[in-house]
């Protein structure tokens with residue numbers, strides 16, 4: 417299998433695939449609540465079309481690299497965001513669209529303070545927690561219509577940490 421190496425997650429590198437959820441990525445910054453709170457406004461959009469936006473908790477079992485990336489998925493009808501609730505890193509694996517299928521995966525190592533948001537139709541691998549069972553707040557779509565499309569790679573890729 418071809419080897420892919422995870423790189424540190426940063427907003428610019430991730431932009432072709434979605435948004436990094438962190439305060440630096442806000443559209444605007446506002447002091448609210450009498451100056452006691454800073455609002456980092458709209459770090460990412462939530463898109464649900466005719467569906468409903470919901471909040472869920474994902475409790476992910478940890479994976480131990482190297483790991484095989486054999487499939488990718490996407491949600492054509494809505495965005496999906498992951499915000500870590502546990503104090504540890506996790507892996508984010510995404511790919512550009514190549515004629516209706518994922519191109520070569522790109523892997524990022526996300527830190528505990530970083531979330532990610534995939535826009536509708538963005539190819540990504542299902543949640544990859546590391547080190548220990550980890551909780552994530554997930555914002556995505558509930559509603560009518562098929563909102564998951566999966567793609568199996570013929571050969572797969574071996575994902576390693578740097």
Ligand SMILES: NC(=O)N[C@@H](O)C(=O)O
Pocket residue numbers: 489496540541542543
């Ligand atoms: N299937 C599901 O709810 N989870 C995946 O979409 C994922 O990206 O983890």
Ligand code: NI
Pocket residue numbers: 489491496540541542
């Ligand atoms: Ni997903």
